[in-house]
Every structure is written in C-alpha cells, then in structure tokens.
Amino acid sequence: MKPEGRKQEIIDSAAILFKERGYSAVTMRDLARAMGIKAASLYNHIQSKQEILASIIIDLAEHFTTGMNEIVKSDLTIIKKLEKIIELHIDITLTNADGLASLNNDWMHLEEENLTYFEQMRHDYEENFRQIVRTGVNNGVLANNNIEIIVFSTLSTLRTLYLWYPKQRTIDPDILKKDMITVLLKGII
Amino acid sequence: MKPEGRKQEIIDSAAILFKERGYSAVTMRDLARAMGIKAASLYNHIQSKQEILASIIIDLAEHFTTGMNEIVKSDLTIIKKLEKIIELHIDITLTNADGLASLNNDWMHLEEENLTYFEQMRHDYEENFRQIVRTGVNNGVLANNNIEIIVFSTLSTLRTLYLWYPKQRTIDPDILKKDMITVLLKGII
Structure with a gap:
C-alpha cells in the first residue's frame, strides 16, 4: 500500500475509535491494537494523536467551507x-459520518492554530448560511419568520444527520436528499 | 428553607455542574463547594450523586411522557x-434547559432500573410521535414524505433547543413558539 493510503487508513480507524470512546479516552496504543499493527509503526505515518484529530476535523471543515463558498459565489x-x-x-454525511462525530464532539481538543482555524471556518459557514436566509426573508422569497429560528431549525437537523443516518441504511440517498429538501424547505404539512 | 426546597436547590446546582463538566467528572465534594456548604450536609437531603441524576432525568422524562400521553388521548x-x-x-426547555443537558448527555449513566425506565419512556415517546406522523401521512393531512425523515427532522430540532435557546434570550417565548411551529410544520419558504 502507498504511504498515503496507509495514512488514510490510520485516520479512518482513529475516527471510529474517537466516535466510540471520545478523543481523550483513545491512546495511540489503542489505535495500533485496533489496526493490528505495532504502535511504533504508526509513527512512520503520523506524528501524534493531535495530528490525526486535526486531519479529520480540518479536512471536513474545509470540505464544508469550499462547498459553501461555491454556493455563495454562484448565481x-x-x-x-x-x-x-x-x-x-448529506453528501459529507454519506462519505464520512465517523469523522463528523469528531468534528461535533471533539473539536475543542484541537490545539491552538487548528482550533482558531476551525472556529473561524465554523463561524464563517454559519454566517454565510445566515446571510442567505436573511436575503431570502428580506426579498420575500422565504416566509417572514425569525431568522435565528430558521437558521437553528435547519442547521440543527443537518448537523445531527451523522448520528441518525447510519441507523437508517434502508433509506436511499436520493430519497433522503429529495425528502429532506422538501421537509426542511416546505415543512411537513 | 423547607427540606424539599433545599433538595431542589441541590438538584438545580448539580444540573448546572453536570452540564458544564459532565456527570462523571463531578463529585459530591464539587457540588458542596459550588453551593458553599459542607459535603456532609448534602447527605441530609440526598443519598448519592446517582439519586440526583435520576431525579433530574426521570422527572424530565416523566414530564415529556405525561405531556405526550395527554396529547395522544386528546381528540x-x-x-x-x-x-x-x-x-x-419549548415549555420544558424554557423551565429546565440545564436538566435537559443531563438528559441528553448523561442518561447512559443512570443505573439499572432507572436506565430501563428512562429508555422505555424515550422509546414510547418517539413511537407515539411516529404514530401521529404516520396517521397524518396516511390520512393525507401531512405531505407524503418518508416518515423517518419527518420524525428525525422535527425531533432533532426540538431535542437541541436546550443548547441553542439559552444563547437567544432576545427571542420572546411567544415568538419562539409561533415561529418554531410555522417553520417545523410549514417550512421556511
């Protein structure tokens, strides 16, 4: 296996352990044991548990940020x-529900620069979302409800998808997208 | 102060500490210190940290259960x-957001009988909710979307209200109810 493939395998295995036990409770030794390799050989690919956490969370946050920036710039x-x-x-949840558990539960364990970078991305993402909603309400495209209630109601559902969807494998991803869009935009009536 | 008032005060203080640090990390000594009293005097009112947790979570779960049963029985x-x-x-969030943090994050630390009782109440609550949604979809009162998506979308928002609302004190409770009902039932368009 190529070094990059091995590194990704370490990151993916770590994401599962972090999800199950939380970042703080997992050691590099636990990770090596779960992968059936020697702890020393982990360090050929990765410097520290912190590097793994940062890789999981920052990659995901950049994925959200890139996606949001494209949407904002679009006409x-x-x-x-x-x-x-x-x-x-939904796409990010389908490809990396394990990593989203770290992002949601263990982001506060990121160290200095990565923590600041993550918090900035999260803040900008939410602010971009809020701005789209605000524009929609001001233009009369969205119904005139409290903007914070609209933002919270929508994001709270999207942000907990990673907890729910892994238990719902019978729902086809296309139905999930179609019905989730309908429910969030048009409601349930 | 009457003994019952003192007991409630202990429970309320504990709920704040559990919310901030998690049930496992809080000791009876921490609780006494936070209240400015001696640890020994806590035990005049309460037997154990577990009794406090059970009191917080079971009271809330019974409140939800009673409310749901009245709604189900109604015409x-x-x-x-x-x-x-x-x-x-919304009413329960407004009166006990701290306790809801324990219910959401620390329910798994309930001991045997209380854990079973809580899990049964949570299961019944969700099943009652699902049944109302199913009836609505079957009768054509609700739009024909996937029932699990409707249930998840609605409950994920209602269940995370306790995290969001304490940061939103400028939103009047009546506006919150009115707009939340509109957004969840009719959507945002």
Missing part, C-alpha cells in the same frame, strides 16, 4: 442555494 | 397535536 436562486447546502451536508 | 387534529408537542418541548 443560483436563494432556494437553489439552500437546496445545495442541504445536499452538501 | 385534537393531527396538526394541533403536532403543535402541542412543539409547545411541550
């Missing part, structure tokens, strides 16, 4: 932009 | 039942 309608954001969350 | 329309459920979550 799509407000409704289409919201649909694209919902699809972005 | 309200499906839409009215869903509105009542949203109001129930």
Whole structure:
C-alpha cells in the first residue's frame, strides 16, 4: 500500500475509535491494537494523536467551507442555494459520518492554530448560511419568520444527520436528499 | 428553607455542574463547594450523586411522557397535536434547559432500573410521535414524505433547543413558539 493510503487508513480507524470512546479516552496504543499493527509503526505515518484529530476535523471543515463558498459565489436562486447546502451536508454525511462525530464532539481538543482555524471556518459557514436566509426573508422569497429560528431549525437537523443516518441504511440517498429538501424547505404539512 | 426546597436547590446546582463538566467528572465534594456548604450536609437531603441524576432525568422524562400521553388521548387534529408537542418541548426547555443537558448527555449513566425506565419512556415517546406522523401521512393531512425523515427532522430540532435557546434570550417565548411551529410544520419558504 502507498504511504498515503496507509495514512488514510490510520485516520479512518482513529475516527471510529474517537466516535466510540471520545478523543481523550483513545491512546495511540489503542489505535495500533485496533489496526493490528505495532504502535511504533504508526509513527512512520503520523506524528501524534493531535495530528490525526486535526486531519479529520480540518479536512471536513474545509470540505464544508469550499462547498459553501461555491454556493455563495454562484448565481443560483436563494432556494437553489439552500437546496445545495442541504445536499452538501448529506453528501459529507454519506462519505464520512465517523469523522463528523469528531468534528461535533471533539473539536475543542484541537490545539491552538487548528482550533482558531476551525472556529473561524465554523463561524464563517454559519454566517454565510445566515446571510442567505436573511436575503431570502428580506426579498420575500422565504416566509417572514425569525431568522435565528430558521437558521437553528435547519442547521440543527443537518448537523445531527451523522448520528441518525447510519441507523437508517434502508433509506436511499436520493430519497433522503429529495425528502429532506422538501421537509426542511416546505415543512411537513 | 423547607427540606424539599433545599433538595431542589441541590438538584438545580448539580444540573448546572453536570452540564458544564459532565456527570462523571463531578463529585459530591464539587457540588458542596459550588453551593458553599459542607459535603456532609448534602447527605441530609440526598443519598448519592446517582439519586440526583435520576431525579433530574426521570422527572424530565416523566414530564415529556405525561405531556405526550395527554396529547395522544386528546381528540385534537393531527396538526394541533403536532403543535402541542412543539409547545411541550419549548415549555420544558424554557423551565429546565440545564436538566435537559443531563438528559441528553448523561442518561447512559443512570443505573439499572432507572436506565430501563428512562429508555422505555424515550422509546414510547418517539413511537407515539411516529404514530401521529404516520396517521397524518396516511390520512393525507401531512405531505407524503418518508416518515423517518419527518420524525428525525422535527425531533432533532426540538431535542437541541436546550443548547441553542439559552444563547437567544432576545427571542420572546411567544415568538419562539409561533415561529418554531410555522417553520417545523410549514417550512421556511
């Protein structure tokens, strides 16, 4: 296996252990044992547990950030932009639900520069989302409800998808996207 | 102060500490220190940290259960039942957001009988909610989307209210109820 493939395998295995026990409770020794390799050989690929956590969380946050920036820059309608954001969350959840557990539960264990970088990305993401909603409400494209309630209601569902979807494998990803877009935008009535 | 008032004060203080540090990390000594009293005097009112946790979580779960049972038994329309459920979550969040942190994060630390009782109540609550949604979809009162997606989308928002609302004190509770009902039932368009 190429070194990069091995490194990714370490990161993926770590994400599962972090999800199950939390970052703080997992040691590099635990990780080596779970992978059936020697702890020393982990260090040929990775410097520290912190490097693994940063790799998981920063990669995901950059994925969200890149997706959001493309949506913001686009000349799509407000409704289409919201649909694209919902699809972005579903796509990332489908490919890396384990990593999202670290992002949601263990981001505060990132160390200095990565923590600042992550918090900035999270803040900008939410602010971009809020701005799209605000524009929609001001233009009358979205119904005139409290903007913070709209932002919270939508993001709280999208941010907990990673907990729910792994237990729902019978729902086809295309149905998930279609129905989630309908439910979040048009409600359930 | 009456003994019951003192006991409630201990429970409320504990809920704040559990929210901030998690149940496992808090000792009875920490709790006494936070309250400015002697650890020994806590035991005049309460037997153990476990008794406090059970009191917080079981009281809340019974509050949800009682509310849901009244709604289920009522002859309200499906839409009215869903509105009542949203109001129930908001009312409980407004009165005990700290306790809801324990219910959401520390329920697994309940001991045997209380754990079983809690899990049964949580299961029944979700099943009652699912049944109301299923009836609504089957009767054509609710739009024909995947039932699990409707249940998840709605409950994920209601269950994370306790995290969000304490940071949003500028939103009037009546606006919160009105707009949350609109957003969850009719969507944001």
